[in-house]
Amino acid sequence: MRSRNWIGGFGISMFALAVSSMPAVAQDQDRAADAEEARDTVILVTGSRIRGIDPTGSPVIGLGRENIEMSSGTTTTEILSELPQVFNLGATDASFTSANNQNANRTAGTGVNLRGLGTESTLTLIDGRRVAAGGTQSQYFDPSVIPTMAIGRLEVLPDGSSGIYGSDAVGGVVNILLRKNLDGAEAMGRVKFADGFEEYQAGAAIGKDWSTGSLLVAGEYVERGTLFAADRSFYTDDLRPYGGPDLRSEFSSPGNITAGGVTYAIPDGDGTGLTQADFTAGTRNLQSAYLLGAALPPQERYSFAGTFEQDLGNVFSVYAQGVIAHRESIRPLGPLSAQFDVPTSNPFYVNPGDPGDRVTVSYSFINDNGSITGEGKQDFIHVTGGLNADLGAWNANVFYAYGENKERSSNPQIDNAALQAALADSNAATAFNPFSSNGNNNSATIAAITGGEFRVDTNYYIDEFGASLDGTLFTMPGGDVKLAIGVSRQDINWQDLAPFQTDLNRTVDSVFGELFVPVLGGEGPALNISAAVRYDDYSDIGDTTNPKIGVNFIPVDSLTIRGSFGTSFRAPTLADTGSPFNQYATFFDSDNVARQVLFLRGGNPGLEPETATTWSFGADFEPDWAPGLRLSATYYNVDYTNRIATPGNDRLALQKPELAPVITIGPDLARVVEIIEGGLFSAVPADPSDVYALVDGRKVNLGALKTEGLEFIGSYNGVTDWGGWRAGFNAAYILNFRRSIITGAPLSDVVDTINNPAQLAARAYAGADIGGFSATLFAKYLGGYENDTVAPVQDVPSHVEFDLALRYRIDSPFAIMEGVTFTLDVEDIFDNNPPYVQNGNLAFDPNAHDMVGRTVALGVRANF
Structure with a gap:
């Protein structure tokens, strides 16, 4: 591991500069007269590292306390999702399909997805600091763990910003700014209910603000009940009432026999004494895959946050803040099911076709052990502290931040070894009878068969320290030329505790700089230019340099014309590059027939960073003749390449010709045996010859995306004799969303198609x-x-x-x-x-x- 000395030396040098400047700064009586005002007015705004200036070239959408309290959203994530720039695609607790890799979201989190580029391509910060990622194998941060009572402001920067913030800021940045100046206490409670659904929320905040500092502590508790699939008529796989097909599953009770390519419905009963005469060829029993399952899982969350600031004389100030949260979800999943061969040694064996031949049964354990539940837990910690030095025209900062995100998930599953043993058991008292629908199987046998467990347990740790300096270089006729420079180091550790143990580490050394130049100013038109660049050196994947340029032109006071250009990147996470494993799974072919496949899953150590070029231009209009009117329009363009995707992670992959490069139909038996003997299995096939296909569902650099769109925001606040009124809108219009998921394939515009952004x-x-x-x-x-x-x-x-x-x-x-x-x-x-x-x-x-x-x-x- 490389030495930290070069960063530490730079930080110490900057701190020494602050100390050496103390006498001169202490003489600045005007600035020292009101420390509290200085704390409130000299601030960092999302999109810039320079204090006291707005981001140049990029729009920032701000939601203050008034907006938060007006929202009907219970969590921070729900409040953010009310913005049209935030798409409900990717990690969400409302969908667990294979689309957009949602079925890997095992702890029921919800990330922020700006401009439809993915939750992993949106960077979420707390007061400008990175936090420990979680959800879907540490791909994103779920802001719902932040208590809304502790939030002073939410700032959303929908623009590529890796030149300022580094990795992940491709779609944009969400910055959660905690409250700091509450003087008093607040408490709230809310109950929310709908048909078959309820939710409870309670929170409190208490703070003290004094002339030289402030202290605030806030906490929140949220309990959400289960919304069962049965409580929504449209949450069904029987589509006949809507004019569609009946897509209920053959994994049912009573189940179904497949013999000689013919399906036979098993008759209802105890499954004993059956003969060929009891079956009718071509019949099927069907059962909803959502029976007894949850449409929206329950959640219980409690979280606490605190902030502290204190001036130490006229020069120095210290600050600290922290967040701790726990989230838990126990989701009803419905019954376990399985497809298996019944050997002739089974005392209940029956074949409605040719006796003695192979019999395959599709079976639901609903009458044996009812519905199962999956459990997901998350424990999150984020603490940071630092020292600021006010040096007159310059500000210095040194900081340290630590975070951890621990996730635990568990889903019951079939113990395949116990199932095979129970099927082969010749003792009628202990053997498994798959032809029964009465739940009269031996309880110990069922307990062994259904006693399997699939866990995904991860730990994510991040500690970061750094130093920065920003202030005025010199003054031009247009105003002050300002500069910000800084360094930081991140040490990241990711641990996969289950299903297979992995412990990976990464160090990221970063240097950044930003220059603000007011080319024109004064009485006439104004022209401001900012240029930022950031260099990041990763211990495991190499280095990257990303610039960003922003321009604001103000021809008249009421109109700002802006534009930005930059490059962005997303480094593969440690989960992306590690923890490969294999799985024996059921996929469906073009005839909707269940096929058994070897499914390669998990990380890929050969992954490279995703890269993007982004540019935008727009205008903001606030006319003097209409006080309270604000209008904004933005055009953006994103060219995103080398995207990390899992195109094979799709249960319908066998039905999609475009996925042929990651699918091998009828794989060579020797290759199948090699994979099986290589271990790393969550379930091993009983017979290698049963494998119909090999599907590569690992993460790969295959995707490309080009998109451009328009965003419009307007608001008008008016005052009358009887009170006030307000109106506004926010609209996102995507001109195109051209994508390919396989290298070399032509880009296809998928806007306004299912599982993709609406126009x-x-x-x-x-x-x-x-x-x-x-x-x-x-x-x-x-x-x-x-x-x-x-x-x-x-x-x-x-x-x-x-x-x-x-x-x-x-x-x-x-x-x-x-x-x-x-x-x-x-x-x-x-x-x-x-x-x-x-x-x-x-x-x-x-x-x-x-x-x-x-x-x-x-x-x-x-x-x-």
Whole structure:
């Protein structure tokens, strides 16, 4: 491992510069007169490393406390997802299909996906610091672990920013700024309910703000109940009521026999004494794959956060902050199922075809042990602290940050060895009878068969330290030329504890710089240019240099024209490069026939970083003749290459010709035996000759993506004699989203197709305030798209939902209380069910449409 000396020496030098400047700084009486004002006004804004300037060339969407308290969202992630720039594609607790690798999201987290580029391509920070990643094998950070009571502001920068922040900032950056200046206390509680669904939230924050510092502590508890599939008619695989096919599974109870290529439904009963006369060729028993399962899993979350700041005289100040959170989800999964051969030694063996020949049974254990549950837990810690030095025209900072994210998940599964032994058992008292549907199998035998477990347990640790210096170099006629420079080192450790043990480490040394030049200013037009560059050296994958250039031109005070250009990258995570394993799994061919495959999964040590070129231009308009009116428009362009993907991680891969490069039909038996004998299996096939195909579902650098789009934001706040009113909108329009998932394949525009971004997403609002009463009506629009996974292609209509937020505040109702606010939120007022979509074996699309429906939330918030 390389020495840290060069970074430490630089940081010590910067700190020495701060100390040597103390006498001169101490004489600055004007700045020292009001330390609190200095703390509040000299700030860093997301998108720049230079204090006191707005990001140049890039738009920043800000959500303050008022926006947070007006939102009906329970968690930070839900609040962010109300922005059209955030797509519900990728890791989400509402969908666990193979689309966008969602079935790897075993702890039911939800990440932020800016511009549809993926949760792993959006960088989430807490007050500008990196945090320990989690979810889907440490691919992203779930902001829902941050208590909303502790958040002062959310800033979203939808622009490539690796030149400033490094890896992952391809789609953009989300910066969560914690509260620091609360003087008093707040408490809130809310209950949310819908048909078959409920959620409870409680939180509190207490703080003290004094002339030279502040302290705040906040906590929150959220409990969400289970929304069962049976409580939503559209959460089904029987699509006949919608004019579609019946896609219920042959893994049922009673089950089905396949003999000689012919299917026979097993008759209902105890499965004893069956003869050929009891079966009818060509019949099938069917059972919903969602029977007894959850559409939306329950979650329990508690989290705490704290911030502290203190000036040490006129020069130095110290700060610290931390977040600790625990999230748990125990999700009903429905019954276990399996497909297996029944040997003639089984005392209940029967063959409706040719006696003595091979018999394959598709079976559900629903009547043997009911529904199973999968468990996911997450424990998150983030702490950081540092020292600032105010050197007059310059500011210096040294910091240290530590984070950890521990995830544990467990799903019951069939113990294949126990199943094979029970099938071969010749003792009728202990053998497994797969022809019974009465649940009358030996309890110990069933316990052994269903006693398997599949775990994915990971630990992610990150510690980072660094130093930075920013301030004024010199003054030009247009203003101050400012510079920021800094260094940092990250030490990352990722541990896969199960199913196979892996312990990987990485060190990242970084140097960055940013220059701000006000070319024009004063009385006439203004022209500002910023140039940033960042160098990152990874101990395991090499180095990368990424620049970013931004330009703001202000021809008149009310109009800003801006543009940006830069390169971005995403380094493969340690989970991407390690922990390979294999799995014996069921895939479905083009005739929807279940096929047994060897499924290669996990990491790939040969991965390279993803790279992207991004540029944008836009305009912001705030006319003097209409105070309160703000309009913004942005065009963006992203060219994203060498993307890391798992194209083979798709249970329908055998049905997709474009995935032929990662699929081998009828693999060589010697190759199959070699893989099996190589170990690293979560389930080993009983017979190598049963393997129909070899599917490579490992992570590979195969993908490419080019996209361009438009974003529009507008707001108008007005004041009248009777109160105030407001209106606004935020819309994202994707011009194209051209993608290939296999190297060399032509790019195909997939915008407005299922499991990909819709071309138009928008949210508008209108509201009014009269005295202590406030009302806001929201409208959410998602454009229609095509379901091209079925023939003929299905046109899915656009979808509109309306939400209502009512607030009523009473000032000083009691001597100890400053105010109390009562809240009523109604989401999806008209209970607009999602449109029918044949989404695999599901009748709607959880990536595009909410499944909960009309939701009512009652709450109260008190200030002390």
